[in-house]
Amino acid sequence: MTKALIIGGGGMLGQGLAKALAAKGALAGSALSGVTLFDIAESAIPSGLPGASALTGDLSRPDAACRLIADRPDVIFHLAAIVSGEAERDFDKGYRINLDGTRYLFDAIREENARSGYCPRVVFTSSLAVFGTPLPDVIGDDQVLTPMSSYGAQKAMGELLLADYSRRGFMDGIGIRLPTICIRPGKPNAAASGFFSNILREPLAGEPAVLPVSRDVRHWFASPRAAVGFLAHAAEVDTGAIGGRRNITMPGISVTVAEQIDALREIAGEDAVALIKEKPDAAIEAIISTWPKAFDAQRALALGFVPDRSMQDLISVYLEDHAPEAVRARWQR
Amino acid sequence: MTKALIIGGGGMLGQGLAKALAAKGALAGSALSGVTLFDIAESAIPSGLPGASALTGDLSRPDAACRLIADRPDVIFHLAAIVSGEAERDFDKGYRINLDGTRYLFDAIREENARSGYCPRVVFTSSLAVFGTPLPDVIGDDQVLTPMSSYGAQKAMGELLLADYSRRGFMDGIGIRLPTICIRPGKPNAAASGFFSNILREPLAGEPAVLPVSRDVRHWFASPRAAVGFLAHAAEVDTGAIGGRRNITMPGISVTVAEQIDALREIAGEDAVALIKEKPDAAIEAIISTWPKAFDAQRALALGFVPDRSMQDLISVYLEDHAPEAVRARWQR
Ligand SMILES: NC(=O)c1ccc[n+]([C@@H]2O[C@H](COP(=O)([O-])OP(=O)(O)OC[C@H]3O[C@@H](n4cnc5c(N)ncnc54)[C@H](O)[C@@H]3O)[C@@H](O)[C@H]2O)c1
Ligand SMILES: NC(=O)c1ccc[n+]([C@@H]2O[C@H](COP(=O)([O-])OP(=O)(O)OC[C@H]3O[C@@H](n4cnc5c(N)ncnc54)[C@H](O)[C@@H]3O)[C@@H](O)[C@H]2O)c1
Numbered sequence: 001m002t003k004a005l006i007i008g009g010g011g012m013l014g015q016g017l018a019k020a021l022a023a024k025g026a027l028a029g030s031a032l033s034g035v036t037l038f039d040i041a042e043s044a045i046p047s048g049l050p051g052a053s054a055l056t057g058d059l060s061r062p063d064a065a066c067r068l069i070a071d072r073p074d075v076i077f078h079l080a081a082i083v084s085g086e087a088e089r090d091f092d093k094g095y096r097i098n099l100d101g102t103r104y105l106f107d108a109i110r111e112e113n114a115r116s117g118y119c120p121r122v123v124f125t126s127s128l129a130v131f132g133t134p135l136p137d138v139i140g141d142d143q144v145l146t147p148m149s150s151y152g153a154q155k156a157m158g159e160l161l162l163a164d165y166s167r168r169g170f171m172d173g174i175g176i177r178l179p180t181i182c183i184r185p186g187k188p189n190a191a192a193s194g195f196f197s198n199i200l201r202e203p204l205a206g207e208p209a210v211l212p213v214s215r216d217v218r219h220w221f222a223s224p225r226a227a228v229g230f231l232a233h234a235a236e237v238d239t240g241a242i243g244g245r246r247n248i249t250m251p252g253i254s255v256t257v258a259e260q261i262d263a264l265r266e267i268a269g270e271d272a273v274a275l276i277k278e279k280p281d282a283a284i285e286a287i288i289s290t291w292p293k294a295f296d297a298q299r300a301l302a303l304g305f306v307p308d309r310s311m312q313d314l315i316s317v318y319l320e321d322h323a324p325e326a327v328r329a330r331w332q333r
Numbered sequence: 334m335t336k337a338l339i340i341g342g343g344g345m346l347g348q349g350l351a352k353a354l355a356a357k358g359a360l361a362g363s364a365l366s367g368v369t370l371f372d373i374a375e376s377a378i379p380s381g382l383p384g385a386s387a388l389t390g391d392l393s394r395p396d397a398a399c400r401l402i403a404d405r406p407d408v409i410f411h412l413a414a415i416v417s418g419e420a421e422r423d424f425d426k427g428y429r430i431n432l433d434g435t436r437y438l439f440d441a442i443r444e445e446n447a448r449s450g451y452c453p454r455v456v457f458t459s460s461l462a463v464f465g466t467p468l469p470d471v472i473g474d475d476q477v478l479t480p481m482s483s484y485g486a487q488k489a490m491g492e493l494l495l496a497d498y499s500r501r502g503f504m505d506g507i508g509i510r511l512p513t514i515c516i517r518p519g520k521p522n523a524a525a526s527g528f529f530s531n532i533l534r535e536p537l538a539g540e541p542a543v544l545p546v547s548r549d550v551r552h553w554f555a556s557p558r559a560a561v562g563f564l565a566h567a568a569e570v571d572t573g574a575i576g577g578r579r580n581i582t583m584p585g586i587s588v589t590v591a592e593q594i595d596a597l598r599e600i601a602g603e604d605a606v607a608l609i610k611e612k613p614d615a616a617i618e619a620i621i622s623t624w625p626k627a628f629d630a631q632r633a634l635a636l637g638f639v640p641d642r643s644m645q646d647l648i649s650v651y652l653e654d655h656a657p658e659a660v661r662a663r664w665q666r
C-alpha cells in the first residue's frame with residue numbers, strides 16, 4: 001500500500017495530479033491507501049481518491065513539514081512554490097517559500113530518516129528558469145545552470161539540496177524541470193509567460209487575447225496532462241538508473257507562436273485567430289528572448305518520460321481536460 | 334580610502350591575503366584605511382597592515398554579520414568555511430557555516446543596501462568541489478555544476494546566492510573557484526587532498542611522506558601566492574566585464590603526481606624523492622578519481638587573473654613564502 005503526500009496540492013498541477021491518482025488508484029507498484037493534499041488554503045479533493053484528506057498550513061513555517069512527515073508518506077510530491085514574478089517582487093517571500101520551505105521539508109525527512117530509516121521518494125518540480133543566457137538554440141542535458149531570476153536561483157538551490165540529501169541517503173529524490181505549461185487553464189494571468197496560453201484559451205472561448213511578442217518567438221511546452229504524467233512517472237521510475245544527477249529536464253515540444261496560431265486555426269478557424277491582437281511589449285519581448293527555445297531531453301526520454309506529440313495535442317488536452325463545457329462542445333471533434 | 338573586511342581572516346588564505354594587503358597598502362584604486370580580520374579565534378595581524386583590527390565571532394550566528402556590516406567595508410573577502418571532510422562528517426555544521434553563514438552575510442549586506450544604498454564588492458571563495466563526474470579531461474567555463482559532496486553543494490548554493498544578490502543590485506559579488514592549493518604550508522592534514530602537498534613539503538624538510546595514489550593522477554593547482562593574487566584581483570576587477578555569470582573558475586596548472594615528483598627532484602634531489610613512500614589507498618584513489626584534472630579557464634584569463642607558471646614555481650613559492658628558515662636556507666637558490 002502506498003501513501004502519497006502532495007504539497008501544493010491545491011494548485012493547478014497538484015489538482016491535476018490528484019485527479020490522475022484517483023483514476024490510477026495505485027502508485028509505485030501498489031494500491032494507494034492514502035493521499036494527503038497540503039496547501040495554504042483547503043484543497044479540493046477529487047472524487048475517488050483513496051484515503052484522501054486535505055490539510056492546510058504554510059510550508060515556510062519550520063514546523064509544518066514535521067507534521068506532514070510524521071505520517072511517513074511513501075511518495076512526496078513537492079509542488080509548493082510562489083512563481084517567478086512574485087519571487088522577483090517579494091525577495092524575502094521567494095526565499096522563504098521556495099528555498100527555506102524546501103529545506104524544512106527535506107530536513108524533516110532527514111530527521112525521520114535518522115530516527116527510523118525512513119527514505120521516501122521525493123518528486124520536486126524545478127523549472128526552465130534555472131537556465132539563463134547565453135543559451136544554445138537546442139539545450140542539452142549538460143547545460144550549465146545560470147538562473148536570471150530569484151525564482152530560478154531558488155529552484156536551482158532546491159535541485160542542489162535534493163541531490164545532496166539523496167546522495168547522503170536521507171531520501172530518494174528526483175527533480176523534474178517542467179516545460180512551460182500550455183494551455184494553462186483558468187483566467188488569464190499577469191505572468192510574462194501568460195500570453196502563450198491566453199492566445200489559445202481566450203479565442204477558443206470567443207474572447208480576445210493580446211500577443212505581446214513577435215510570431216517567431218519559440219519556446220518549450222508541455223500540456224498539464226503531460227506534466228502530471230511526468231510527476232506520476234517520477235514517483236515510479238527506477239532512481240538507480242539516474243545516478244548522482246537527480247535533476248532532469250523534462251521533454252516537451254518546441255513551438256513558435258506562429259505554430260501555436262496555426263494549430264488554433266486548424267481547430268477553431270480564422271475567426272478565432274482574428275481575436276488575437278498584436279500589441280508588441282518590449283519589456284515582455286526582452287524577458288522572453290532570454291528563455292529556452294528547445295531542449296534535447298535525452299535523459300528524460302531514456303528514463304521513459306513521455307512528452308506531448310504536437311501543438312494540436314496541447315489544444316486537444318485543454319478541450320478534453322479543462323475547457324468549460326460550452327467551449328468543449330463547440331470545438332471538440 | 335578603502336576599508337576591507339576578511340571573514341575567515343585567521344585561516345591560511347586569510348593570513349596570506351592580510352600580508353599581501355599590508356605590502357600593497359592600497360586596494361581597488363585607493364589607499365587602505367582599515368582592514369578587519371574576522372574569525373572564530375583571534376587572527377594574527379601582520380605588521381604594516383593599515384588600520385588593522387581582529388574581531389572574533391561565529392558567522393553562522395544570525396547576528397554576527399550585521400555587526401561586521403555596520404562598519405560598511407568597501408571590500409569584503411568571504412573565506413570562512415569548514416572544509417570538505419568536516420562538512421561531510423557533520424552535515425548540520427556544514428550547512429550552518431557554509432550555507433547559512435554565507436546567507437546571513439549577504440542578507441546583512443542587503444539590509445544595509447536597503448537602508449543606505451551600500452553596495453560593497455564581495456569576493457567569495459568557491460571550489461572545484463562544485464564539479465562532479467562525469468568530467469571531460471579539460472573542463473571549460475560552461476561545465477554544469479554537479480557537486481558530489483555536501484561541501485560542494487554548499488559552495489554551489491553560495492555561488493547561486495552571490496549571483497542573485499548581485500543581479501538584484503544588493504552587492505557587487507564575484508565568486509572565484511580556487512584550484513587546490515599546493516604547497517599548503519603547515520602540518521600534514523587528513524584531507525583527501527593533503528598528500529599533494531605532503532609529498533613535497535615533508536621531503537623538503539627531510540621528513541617522510543606517504544603517496545596514497547598512483548603517479549599518473551593529474552590535478553589542478555595554484556600556489557597560496559597565486560590564490561592570494563586571485564583574491565586581490567577579484568577585489569579590483571571590473572565586474573561590468575563579467576556580466577551575469579559572476580562565478581569564475583580560476584586558472585591553475587595541471588600537473589601529475591609524477592610531474593610533482595620530478596619538480597621536487599630538480600630542486601631537492603633524489604634523496605628527497607626517496608622519502609616518498611608509496612602506500613596505495615583505494616579509498617583515497619577512488620575520491621581523487623572523481624576530481625577535475627584540468628581546466629580551460631578562459632574567462633578568468635581574459636579578466637586578468639594570473640596563474641602560476643610551473644610546478645617548480647609552486648615549490649619556489651613555498652620556499653620563499655612559507656618554509657621554516659632552515660628548510661628555505663637548505664634549498665633556495
Ligand atoms: N506551471 C508551470 O508552467 C510550471 C513550470 C515549471 C515549474 N513549475 C512548478 O511546478 C509547481 C506547481 O506548479 P503549478 O502551476 O501547479 O503552480 P500553482 O501556483 O498553481 O500551485 C502551487 C501551489 O503551492 C501552494 N503554496 C505556495 N506556497 C505555499 C506554502 N508556503 N505552503 C503550502 N502551499 C504553498 C499554492 O497555494 C498553490 O496552490 C511549482 O513548484 C512551480 O514552480 C510550474
Ligand atoms: N585551500 C584550498 O585548497 C581551497 C580550495 C578551494 C576553496 N577554498 C576556500 O577558500 C577559503 C579559505 O580557505 P583556507 O585554505 O584559507 O581555509 P582555512 O580553513 O585555513 O581558513 C578558513 C577560516 O575560516 C574560519 N571560519 C570557519 N568557520 C567560521 C565561522 N563560522 N565564523 C568565522 N570564521 C570561521 C576558520 O576558523 C578558518 O580560520 C575557504 O572558503 C575554502 O573553502 C580553499
